[in-house]
Amino acid sequence: MIKIHWEDNMDKSSHLTKHHLLWIMITQIEHIVGQSFSQELRKIGLTREKWAVIHELVYLGGESTPYRLSKRFVYEPHSISALLSRMEREGFILKTKDLAKKNMVRVSLTDKSRELYPKAIKICQELFKDIMGDIPEEDGIGLLESISRLRDYSIVSAAKRKNLTPFKYE
Structure with missing residues:
Protein backbone atom coordinates (compact mmCIF):
# COMPACT_ATOMS: atom_id res chain seq x y z
CA MET A 1 0.00 0.00 0.00
CA ILE A 2 1.28 3.43 -0.92
CA LYS A 3 1.31 6.04 1.81
CA ILE A 4 0.83 9.62 0.68
CA HIS A 5 2.73 12.34 2.45
CA TRP A 6 1.31 15.68 1.33
CA GLU A 7 4.44 17.60 2.21
CA ASP A 8 6.73 15.29 0.19
CA ASN A 9 4.53 15.72 -2.88
CA MET A 10 4.38 19.47 -2.44
CA ASP A 11 8.17 19.71 -2.51
CA LYS A 12 8.47 17.67 -5.71
CA SER A 13 6.05 19.70 -7.75
CA SER A 14 5.02 23.22 -6.98
CA HIS A 15 1.85 22.98 -9.10
CA LEU A 16 0.39 20.11 -7.05
CA THR A 17 -1.78 21.05 -4.13
CA LYS A 18 -3.58 18.92 -1.60
CA HIS A 19 -6.78 19.56 -3.57
CA HIS A 20 -5.15 18.52 -6.85
CA LEU A 21 -3.81 15.28 -5.36
CA LEU A 22 -7.21 14.52 -3.86
CA TRP A 23 -8.80 14.99 -7.28
CA ILE A 24 -6.20 12.74 -8.90
CA MET A 25 -6.93 10.00 -6.37
CA ILE A 26 -10.70 10.34 -6.81
CA THR A 27 -10.38 9.98 -10.58
CA GLN A 28 -8.05 6.99 -10.18
CA ILE A 29 -10.52 5.27 -7.86
CA GLU A 30 -13.41 6.02 -10.21
CA HIS A 31 -11.43 4.58 -13.11
CA ILE A 32 -10.40 1.40 -11.26
CA VAL A 33 -13.81 0.66 -9.76
CA GLY A 34 -15.69 1.92 -12.81
CA GLN A 35 -13.81 -0.35 -15.20
CA SER A 36 -14.48 -3.40 -13.01
CA PHE A 37 -18.13 -2.47 -12.58
CA SER A 38 -18.63 -1.82 -16.31
CA GLN A 39 -17.04 -5.13 -17.20
CA GLU A 40 -19.34 -7.04 -14.85
CA LEU A 41 -22.48 -5.20 -15.97
CA ARG A 42 -21.68 -5.85 -19.64
CA LYS A 43 -22.06 -9.56 -18.91
CA ILE A 44 -25.79 -8.99 -18.35
CA GLY A 45 -26.22 -6.40 -21.12
CA LEU A 46 -26.08 -3.18 -19.08
CA PHE A 128 -18.10 -3.50 -3.92
CA LYS A 129 -17.68 -5.90 -1.01
CA ASP A 130 -14.62 -7.33 -2.76
CA ILE A 131 -13.16 -3.88 -3.43
CA MET A 132 -14.11 -2.12 -0.20
CA GLY A 133 -14.78 -4.98 2.21
CA ASP A 134 -11.53 -4.59 4.12
CA ILE A 135 -12.14 -0.95 5.05
CA PRO A 136 -12.88 -0.84 8.79
CA GLU A 137 -16.49 0.15 9.57
CA GLU A 138 -15.71 3.48 11.22
CA ASP A 139 -13.26 4.43 8.45
CA GLY A 140 -15.94 3.61 5.88
CA ILE A 141 -18.50 5.78 7.66
CA GLY A 142 -16.00 8.66 7.89
CA LEU A 143 -15.13 8.27 4.22
CA LEU A 144 -18.80 8.25 3.26
CA GLU A 145 -19.42 11.43 5.27
CA SER A 146 -16.37 13.15 3.73
CA ILE A 147 -17.30 12.18 0.18
CA SER A 148 -20.89 13.31 0.74
CA ARG A 149 -19.64 16.71 1.90
CA LEU A 150 -17.28 16.92 -1.09
CA ARG A 151 -20.15 16.10 -3.46
CA ASP A 152 -22.35 18.75 -1.85
CA TYR A 153 -19.60 21.40 -1.95
CA SER A 154 -18.77 20.61 -5.57
CA ILE A 155 -22.41 20.88 -6.64
CA VAL A 156 -22.79 24.28 -4.98
CA SER A 157 -19.56 25.46 -6.60
CA ALA A 158 -20.60 24.12 -10.02
CA ALA A 159 -24.01 25.73 -9.70
CA LYS A 160 -22.37 29.11 -9.09
CA ARG A 161 -20.21 28.69 -12.18
CA LYS A 162 -22.67 27.48 -14.85
CA ASN A 163 -26.31 27.46 -13.85
CA LEU A 164 -26.23 23.81 -12.80
CA THR A 165 -29.38 23.02 -10.86
CA PRO A 166 -28.31 22.48 -7.25
CA PHE A 167 -28.66 18.82 -6.39
CA LYS A 168 -30.58 17.67 -3.37
CA TYR A 169 -30.93 13.97 -2.76
CA GLU A 170 -34.55 13.43 -1.79
Whole structure:
Protein backbone atom coordinates (compact mmCIF):
# COMPACT_ATOMS: atom_id res chain seq x y z
CA MET A 1 0.00 0.00 0.00
CA ILE A 2 1.28 3.43 -0.92
CA LYS A 3 1.31 6.04 1.81
CA ILE A 4 0.83 9.62 0.68
CA HIS A 5 2.73 12.34 2.45
CA TRP A 6 1.31 15.68 1.33
CA GLU A 7 4.44 17.60 2.21
CA ASP A 8 6.73 15.29 0.19
CA ASN A 9 4.53 15.72 -2.88
CA MET A 10 4.38 19.47 -2.44
CA ASP A 11 8.17 19.71 -2.51
CA LYS A 12 8.47 17.67 -5.71
CA SER A 13 6.05 19.70 -7.75
CA SER A 14 5.02 23.22 -6.98
CA HIS A 15 1.85 22.98 -9.10
CA LEU A 16 0.39 20.11 -7.05
CA THR A 17 -1.78 21.05 -4.13
CA LYS A 18 -3.58 18.92 -1.60
CA HIS A 19 -6.78 19.56 -3.57
CA HIS A 20 -5.15 18.52 -6.85
CA LEU A 21 -3.81 15.28 -5.36
CA LEU A 22 -7.21 14.52 -3.86
CA TRP A 23 -8.80 14.99 -7.28
CA ILE A 24 -6.20 12.74 -8.90
CA MET A 25 -6.93 10.00 -6.37
CA ILE A 26 -10.70 10.34 -6.81
CA THR A 27 -10.38 9.98 -10.58
CA GLN A 28 -8.05 6.99 -10.18
CA ILE A 29 -10.52 5.27 -7.86
CA GLU A 30 -13.41 6.02 -10.21
CA HIS A 31 -11.43 4.58 -13.11
CA ILE A 32 -10.40 1.40 -11.26
CA VAL A 33 -13.81 0.66 -9.76
CA GLY A 34 -15.69 1.92 -12.81
CA GLN A 35 -13.81 -0.35 -15.20
CA SER A 36 -14.48 -3.40 -13.01
CA PHE A 37 -18.13 -2.47 -12.58
CA SER A 38 -18.63 -1.82 -16.31
CA GLN A 39 -17.04 -5.13 -17.20
CA GLU A 40 -19.34 -7.04 -14.85
CA LEU A 41 -22.48 -5.20 -15.97
CA ARG A 42 -21.68 -5.85 -19.64
CA LYS A 43 -22.06 -9.56 -18.91
CA ILE A 44 -25.79 -8.99 -18.35
CA GLY A 45 -26.22 -6.40 -21.12
CA LEU A 46 -26.08 -3.18 -19.08
CA THR A 47 -23.90 -0.09 -18.97
CA ARG A 48 -23.30 1.86 -15.78
CA GLU A 49 -25.55 4.66 -17.03
CA LYS A 50 -28.42 2.30 -17.82
CA TRP A 51 -27.97 0.58 -14.48
CA ALA A 52 -28.09 3.95 -12.71
CA VAL A 53 -31.44 4.78 -14.35
CA ILE A 54 -32.89 1.36 -13.52
CA HIS A 55 -31.64 1.60 -9.94
CA GLU A 56 -33.11 5.08 -9.46
CA LEU A 57 -36.43 4.08 -10.99
CA VAL A 58 -36.65 1.12 -8.61
CA TYR A 59 -35.79 3.44 -5.71
CA LEU A 60 -38.48 5.89 -6.86
CA GLY A 61 -41.17 3.20 -7.00
CA GLY A 62 -40.75 2.20 -10.64
CA GLU A 63 -41.68 5.52 -12.23
CA SER A 64 -40.37 9.07 -12.55
CA THR A 65 -39.95 11.96 -14.96
CA PRO A 66 -36.87 12.79 -17.04
CA TYR A 67 -36.51 16.08 -15.15
CA ARG A 68 -36.47 14.39 -11.75
CA LEU A 69 -33.95 11.83 -12.97
CA SER A 70 -31.67 14.52 -14.40
CA LYS A 71 -31.80 16.37 -11.09
CA ARG A 72 -30.96 13.23 -9.12
CA PHE A 73 -28.05 12.36 -11.45
CA VAL A 74 -26.85 15.96 -11.73
CA TYR A 75 -27.04 15.61 -15.51
CA GLU A 76 -28.23 18.26 -17.89
CA PRO A 77 -31.80 17.50 -19.04
CA HIS A 78 -30.76 16.90 -22.68
CA SER A 79 -28.19 14.29 -21.59
CA ILE A 80 -30.71 12.27 -19.62
CA SER A 81 -33.24 12.58 -22.46
CA ALA A 82 -30.80 11.02 -24.93
CA LEU A 83 -30.00 8.19 -22.51
CA LEU A 84 -33.70 7.55 -21.87
CA SER A 85 -34.45 7.47 -25.60
CA ARG A 86 -31.73 4.83 -26.12
CA MET A 87 -33.04 2.83 -23.18
CA GLU A 88 -36.58 2.95 -24.55
CA ARG A 89 -35.41 1.71 -27.99
CA GLU A 90 -33.58 -1.16 -26.25
CA GLY A 91 -36.61 -2.12 -24.16
CA PHE A 92 -35.33 -1.12 -20.71
CA ILE A 93 -37.91 1.60 -20.02
CA LEU A 94 -41.23 2.84 -21.29
CA LYS A 95 -41.93 6.54 -21.84
CA THR A 96 -45.56 7.66 -21.75
CA LYS A 97 -47.33 11.02 -21.85
CA ASP A 98 -48.80 12.08 -18.53
CA LEU A 99 -52.58 12.13 -18.94
CA ALA A 100 -53.01 15.02 -16.50
CA LYS A 101 -50.17 17.15 -17.86
CA LYS A 102 -49.91 16.66 -21.61
CA ASN A 103 -46.39 18.14 -21.88
CA MET A 104 -44.96 15.84 -19.18
CA VAL A 105 -43.40 12.46 -19.89
CA ARG A 106 -43.36 9.61 -17.39
CA VAL A 107 -40.62 6.99 -17.42
CA SER A 108 -41.28 3.50 -16.08
CA LEU A 109 -39.48 0.18 -15.88
CA THR A 110 -40.17 -2.67 -18.27
CA ASP A 111 -40.20 -6.35 -17.39
CA LYS A 112 -36.74 -6.60 -18.97
CA SER A 113 -35.35 -4.12 -16.43
CA ARG A 114 -37.19 -5.73 -13.53
CA GLU A 115 -35.61 -9.08 -14.47
CA LEU A 116 -32.10 -7.57 -14.70
CA TYR A 117 -32.36 -5.65 -11.43
CA PRO A 118 -31.63 -8.57 -9.02
CA LYS A 119 -28.70 -9.71 -11.16
CA ALA A 120 -27.21 -6.20 -11.20
CA ILE A 121 -27.74 -5.75 -7.45
CA LYS A 122 -25.87 -9.01 -6.86
CA ILE A 123 -23.01 -7.76 -9.05
CA CYS A 124 -22.90 -4.50 -7.06
CA GLN A 125 -22.88 -6.23 -3.70
CA GLU A 126 -20.19 -8.74 -4.66
CA LEU A 127 -17.94 -6.29 -6.47
CA PHE A 128 -18.10 -3.50 -3.92
CA LYS A 129 -17.68 -5.90 -1.01
CA ASP A 130 -14.62 -7.33 -2.76
CA ILE A 131 -13.16 -3.88 -3.43
CA MET A 132 -14.11 -2.12 -0.20
CA GLY A 133 -14.78 -4.98 2.21
CA ASP A 134 -11.53 -4.59 4.12
CA ILE A 135 -12.14 -0.95 5.05
CA PRO A 136 -12.88 -0.84 8.79
CA GLU A 137 -16.49 0.15 9.57
CA GLU A 138 -15.71 3.48 11.22
CA ASP A 139 -13.26 4.43 8.45
CA GLY A 140 -15.94 3.61 5.88
CA ILE A 141 -18.50 5.78 7.66
CA GLY A 142 -16.00 8.66 7.89
CA LEU A 143 -15.13 8.27 4.22
CA LEU A 144 -18.80 8.25 3.26
CA GLU A 145 -19.42 11.43 5.27
CA SER A 146 -16.37 13.15 3.73
CA ILE A 147 -17.30 12.18 0.18
CA SER A 148 -20.89 13.31 0.74
CA ARG A 149 -19.64 16.71 1.90
CA LEU A 150 -17.28 16.92 -1.09
CA ARG A 151 -20.15 16.10 -3.46
CA ASP A 152 -22.35 18.75 -1.85
CA TYR A 153 -19.60 21.40 -1.95
CA SER A 154 -18.77 20.61 -5.57
CA ILE A 155 -22.41 20.88 -6.64
CA VAL A 156 -22.79 24.28 -4.98
CA SER A 157 -19.56 25.46 -6.60
CA ALA A 158 -20.60 24.12 -10.02
CA ALA A 159 -24.01 25.73 -9.70
CA LYS A 160 -22.37 29.11 -9.09
CA ARG A 161 -20.21 28.69 -12.18
CA LYS A 162 -22.67 27.48 -14.85
CA ASN A 163 -26.31 27.46 -13.85
CA LEU A 164 -26.23 23.81 -12.80
CA THR A 165 -29.38 23.02 -10.86
CA PRO A 166 -28.31 22.48 -7.25
CA PHE A 167 -28.66 18.82 -6.39
CA LYS A 168 -30.58 17.67 -3.37
CA TYR A 169 -30.93 13.97 -2.76
CA GLU A 170 -34.55 13.43 -1.79
